[in-house]
Amino acid sequence: MTQDFQMSALKSILKRFEPSRKSLIPLLQEIQTEFGHIPPAAIRPVAQRVGVFPSEVSGVISFYAQFYTTPRGRNVVRVCRGTACHVRGARTVLQTVERFTGLKDGQTSEDMRFTLETVACLGACALSPVMIANKTYYGKVNPGRIEAVLRNLK
Numbered sequence: 001m002t003q004d005f006q007m008s009a010l011k012s013i014l015k016r017f018e019p020s021r022k023s024l025i026p027l028l029q030e031i032q033t034e035f036g037h038i039p040p041a042a043i044r045p046v047a048q049r050v051g052v053f054p055s056e057v058s059g060v061i062s063f064y065a066q067f068y069t070t071p072r073g074r075n076v077v078r079v080c081r082g083t084a085c086h087v088r089g090a091r092t093v094l095q096t097v098e099r100f101t102g103l104k105d106g107q108t109s110e111d112m113r114f115t116l117e118t119v120a121c122l123g124a125c126a127l128s129p130v131m132i133a134n135k136t137y138y139g140k141v142n143p144g145r146i147e148a149v150l151r152n153l154k
C-alpha cells in the first residue's frame with residue numbers, strides 16, 4: 001500500500017476487532033500489515049475502538065520493536081553492529097550498504113526501495129559479519145557480495 005493513509009481502510013479493519021483492550025496488539029499488527037506501518041492518524045481511532053487513551057496506544061507502539069510509525073522501504077536491510085560482527089568488519093558492511101543506498105541508519109529512500117537499520121545482534125554470530133535483507137540472512141559478507149545482494153532487491 002502507498003504512503004497515503006486511507007481512513008476507509010482503517011475503519012473496515014477496526015470493525016473486525018472486538019471493542020476491547022485485548023484487541024489492541026492484534027489490531028495494531030493488522031494495521032501494520034495493511035499499511036506497512038502504523039500511521040499516526042490511526043492512533044486515536046484505535047484508542048476509541050479498544051477503549052483506552054491514545055497515549056496508551058502510543059506507548060504500546062513505542063514499546064514493541066515490531067511496530068513502526070513511519071513507512072518502510074520495500075526492502076529492509078539490517079546490518080549487525082554486535083561485537084562479533086564488529087571485530088569481523090561490520091563497519092565495512094555498513095559503509096558498503098550506506099554507499100549503495102545513500103542512506104544512514106534508520107532512513108528510508110525516497111523511492112521506498114530501501115530501509116536501512118542496524119541491530120545489536122542478529123543472533124548468528126558464527127556467521128559474522130552478518131546482514132539481513134528482508135528475511136534472508138547473509139553471513140561472512142564482503143563488499144562485492146553485499147552489492148550483488150542489494151542490486152537484486154528492486
Ligand code: FES
Nearest residue numbers: 080082085122124
Ligand atoms: S554480533 Fe552480529 S550476529 Fe551476533
